[in-house]
Amino acid sequence: MKILLTNDDGIHAPGLLAAARVLASVGELHIVAPSREQSGVGSALTLHDAIPVSAVDTDELLGDEAGTQYPITGFSVQGTPADSCVLALERLVGPVDLVVSGINRGSNLGGDILISGTVGAALQGFLRGFPTIAISVGSVQNPQFDGAARLLRLLAAQLSRNPPPRTTSPRTSFNEAFFLNVNLPNVPLSEINGVQITRLGGRSYGESVREEGSEEPKKYRISRNKPISGENPEGTDIWALKNNRISITPLRVDLTNGDQIPPLESLLADIPAQLLQRQD
Numbered sequence: 001m002k003i004l005l006t007n008d009d010g011i012h013a014p015g016l017l018a019a020a021r022v023l024a025s026v027g028e029l030h031i032v033a034p035s036r037e038q039s040g041v042g043s044a045l046t047l048h049d050a051i052p053v054s055a056v057d058t059d060e061l062l063g064d065e066a067g068t069q070y071p072i073t074g075f076s077v078q079g080t081p082a083d084s085c086v087l088a089l090e091r092l093v094g095p096v097d098l099v100v101s102g103i104n105r106g107s108n109l110g111g112d113i114l115i116s117g118t119v120g121a122a123l124q125g126f127l128r129g130f131p132t133i134a135i136s137v138g139s140v141q142n143p144q145f146d147g148a149a150r151l152l153r154l155l156a157a158q159l160s161r162n163p164p165p166r167t168t169s170p171r172t173s174f175n176e177a178f179f180l181n182v183n184l185p186n187v188p189l190s191e192i193n194g195v196q197i198t199r200l201g202g203r204s205y206g207e208s209v210r211e212e213g214s215e216e217p218k219k220y221r222i223s224r225n226k227p228i229s230g231e232n233p234e235g236t237d238i239w240a241l242k243n244n245r246i247s248i249t250p251l252r253v254d255l256t257n258g259d260q261i262p263p264l265e266s267l268l269a270d271i272p273a274q275l276l277q278r279q280d
């Protein structure tokens, strides 16, 4: 099994190293990750600059614990998480059997996954038709990666034994492989209440803005620290984590809101005639 590992916390992040140590025992491992922390950059790609890439000594990166019979390579990318995944799959590594992004420090739940660099990197694996896992632990403070690493080993081994079928989606006309967004509560495995297959909930955190300094030009700092109170019913990823369950949400890309199509058709009914009216 050939595995690509990336993240958005940077190639030296403890969560990525925890993932690397377990994945190195499952198959050939290629680590291609940003050189520095890139959380919150979503699916951004660098299209207006060339992206510097350096090979990384994986023995030094992973230490002695990574004794493995499989080859390991590593590349540090001075770009975004999505850049790392694209460079890996298109050039540095080529096709793989599994793409893993994480283990992220902090949850990626509900609508907030749209700004997640962890999910943004993983998206590039999914778009190319490779089975893909984004995995996060639900705390930025003192995150515990052992449970997530253990789950990752089980998921990778299961996918290796039973490769999921790829289907071509009639909506997107590309091969849809598994794209799993996995989140774990930051508690010991002994306190976990189960593993739940979920749907995305609403947003979990909103932005607050404060002014910083007094010089011109004015500066403002955006923080994602405003809790959002809203319904997160049973079956959503946010509900699962609140109830100390591991959440696994299968994702796709289609964001179309089908419910809004009929009201929109009636709201805009007169627009085509007005817009296209010939005045000659």
Ligand code: MN
Pocket (backbone or CB within 6 Å): 008, 009, 038, 039, 040, 104, 105, 106, 117, 118
């Ligand atoms: Mn992150």
